[in-house]
Structure formats: C-alpha cells, structure tokens
Amino acid sequence: MLAGFFQFEPVFGVVSSNLDTIEEVADRESFDLLVLPELCTTGYQFVSQKEVRDLSEPVPGGPSTDRLIKIANKSNAHIVAGLAEKDGKDIFNTAVMVNGSGMVSKYRKIHLFHEETLWFTPGSELPDVVDIGSARVGMIICFDWFFPELTRILTIAGADIVVQPANLILPYCQKAMQTRSIENRIYTITSNRTGTEERGGKKPLTFTGGSQVTDVKGNVLISASANDEKLQVVEIDPEQARDKSITPYNSLMDSRRPDIYADLLGKK
C-alpha cells in the first residue's frame, strides 16, 4: 500500500483555504493512506476560547469532515487529519479518519500539550485500531509520542501502523518515533506542519517539519526537511508488522511481562 504524509503550512483561521490546499495536492497524487498534520484546518496558536470555539466543528457532520470525505472519495483512499472538534460545550483536539464513504474513526487527544490545556478538553478514551483492509491503523496526536504507553496499547490491540498528525515544536519526536517502531515492530507515519505562528503577542512558535515514515525496525523510509511543503508517500507492507518475532526464542508479545508491570503502570 502507498502511505505517507502531506506536510504544509496551514493559514491560521482560514479553514476553507486550508482544505483547498489539501484537495489540490491530494487530487494530483496517488495514495492509499494519507496523514495530515494536527489542527491542519485551523492552525495552532489560539489566543482565546472564543476563537477556538468559532473555528471548531462537529466531527463528523462539520464542513471539514465532509470535505475530507469528498477528497478521500476522489482518491479512493483513507485520510487522517487533525481538527478542532466541537461537542456541546467541549472542544477536543481530534484526529479523524475518513474514507470515501464517511468517517471511519476519531480520536480525541488524551495528552494535551502546553496551552492546549487551556483550550481543549482532554480525551477520555483510547484510540481504536481500525482495519482499513490493507492495514490495521491506530491514531495518536503529536505530544502523545512522549508516552510510550499509548503506542504500546495500540500495538497490543493489533495496529500495524500508528499515524500521528502533529504540530511539533520540539526536536525530539522524530527520533523517538523510530524507537516506537522498534519497540513495537510497527510502521509509524508522522505528519508535521511547517512555518511559524505568532499571534496575540504570544511567543512565536516555529514548527519543525521533518515528517517521516518509519518501518518496523525503526528505519526512516521517507522524510521531509524542516520546510518542505509536499506530499510524500512510500510503498509499505503492513504484513511485516504482524511478525513480532525478535529472535527464535523471543516474540515481542510473549516476552512482555504484564504480570509484573501492570500494577505500577496504573499508578500516577
């Protein structure tokens, strides 16, 4: 299957223009699974709760999800995108997965980063592992990378690929995602954004690009530079993620010791 990312610089607050950018690029390229950055329709650096509320939408049912479904339909593909999701009085930092028929899954970020804690309600449920036919896919969002627990849980639940819409400003994630691949024998797709946002007198945020796809041994198959604005895909074989054998005497899952870990990992 052809899987990859579209790394670009969303324009803050101009949702329809960002969706135009996505549609133009998606229409030109072929892919089976495309991952877009976190909050890729709105931009990242909110300065008020009103602004977040005005820019958020129901997922599904909002115009951005509808538009993504239309794009996925033309491409006959699955698309994962980060959106600001409105649900009653709560707003979530959400990743949505769609295909041409509609929404397939959504995940509300459980580890909010920095000022996201001011704007969003943290999710309270684990992401699903979704069988899209060619692969089983789990979603995490940006700062979730810091918590190996989450990608491990997706692996235990059967994920071949962990996809990660991101708006990274720290330099650590890309290497760490190689470790996530190695320790779980899975593919990972990180879709980061580019550009700098400086809004409402806040400290400017420069996003680090470097979107990448890693294979099940942590090799980086494709990666973007800090500033590339492009869609990149690579042929991957999700079956490889189902072979968890490390040595003839060790398979990843059998070598784990949940009998020993479980108690402490459940504690703060």
Next chain:
Amino acid sequence: MLAGFFQFEPVFGVVSSNLDTIEEVADRESFDLLVLPELCTTGYQFVSQKEVRDLSEPVPGGPSTDRLIKIANKSNAHIVAGLAEKDGKDIFNTAVMVNGSGMVSKYRKIHLFHEETLWFTPGSELPDVVDIGSARVGMIICFDWFFPELTRILTIAGADIVVQPANLILPYCQKAMQTRSIENRIYTITSNRTGTEERGGKKPLTFTGGSQVTDVKGNVLISASANDEKLQVVEIDPEQARDKSITPYNSLMDSRRPDIYADLLGKK
C-alpha cells in the same frame, strides 16, 4: 557525581581474570557510580547448562560479589555488575549493586533474550529504586531496553538514573536509550561489552560496544566506540531528573493517563 561505565571484553569462563581486569582499572580511576557489562565475570555465550551452573555463584555471598565489594570499598563508590546468579536449582541473569559495605540491591532480568531463555530462569520481581545518597538508581539489564514499561516503572518509583549492564549484539539500543531518557527525564548509563564470542560451534556473537551516558533530555554525554576498552565517567547532576516539568502546563507525571492505560497494559 561522577558516573560512567567500564566497557571491556571479558574472557569467557575465567572469572578471576575478569575481576582482576575490573579491579586494575577501578583502582586507577575515580568514580561515584560505575556500571559494568552484563555477565561481565563469566562471558556470555554458554553452550550447556552445566557450564552455566559451574560458572554461576550465590549473590550475595559468592566470590564475585565479595570481590566487587572490596573494589567498591577501595573506590568509595557504588558498582553495578552483571553476574550469573545461582540460587538453589535456579540460575538468574542478575545485576548486583554493591558499595564498600556490601550488597545494596540485586535485580534478576525479567526479559531474557534469545538463548538466555535456555540457561536462565526469568526474574519475577521488579528492580528496586535504590537511594545511594547522591542519586536514586534503578537497574535494568540489556534486552530490558526493548520494553519501555520497565524504565517507566523505575521512573514512577523515583529513579534519577537507570543503569543498564548489557551484552548488546543488535544496533538499536543506544538510540532507544536516548528515547528512554527523554520520555522519562532521567539519566541512563549503558555499559556494553566488546569482542566476539564463538563457542561450541554456535554462530559467532559480536558485541557492539557503544556504551554511553545520556542526560535527562536524551543527549549523549559520553560514549565509547564499538571497540574501546576503557572506563569513562562524566559529572552528572541527578537533581535534574527530579524536575519533570516539560512545559509550564505539563509535568511528565501529571500528564500521564494511567486511568486510561492501566487496563490494556496489563494484558498480554
């Protein structure tokens, strides 16, 4: 505090000679915490259960632990070393921590690698976090690196430094230990061995050296080449590992979501 590793090539089966090597080097250098490789008194590539049994010793109470205590006493330091531990009919791949007064802690490897599963009984208990005055230290052994659960548990239990006696033959661990540092905001010390063992007609094993100390942001402070035979130490400040703040809105421990993880992480 001065912390580091002694990377060297143990001679298979000649326990007293390997201890001589350790003592000579330790006597020449200054350190507060020194980490030696896994199975550093015996060598690694056993070919029979009798051989493992003949080379293993009680810990504490065996001659190797006694000798390490004597070395630690002269250095006024803590030393961590990998030993083959005999306890009744069981033999464990054990890490022992000693100071000049005696054994401080031991840990029996819970994730056995490859043919270790033939020779050793897997440990059934988590390593302790030991307060040695200048730092709180937790031990893992070699392949334990593959399981982020264990280093996370040591962090939750208060470790500032995770030390790792190792006999690494795969190329992945050193980078992954940088991730272990980042995701836990701890120091790590990996003490790997060098050389090649080819015994009893088995496939030769070449150990990859590359011992290293990482800081709490995953930077490699010191590292050895694949073949260096030397003791290296660096000044570290364990207090840095007690600041788990990532952003003004995120501390590592408060950002974790054990309410969401616990159930699945406890499953095979």
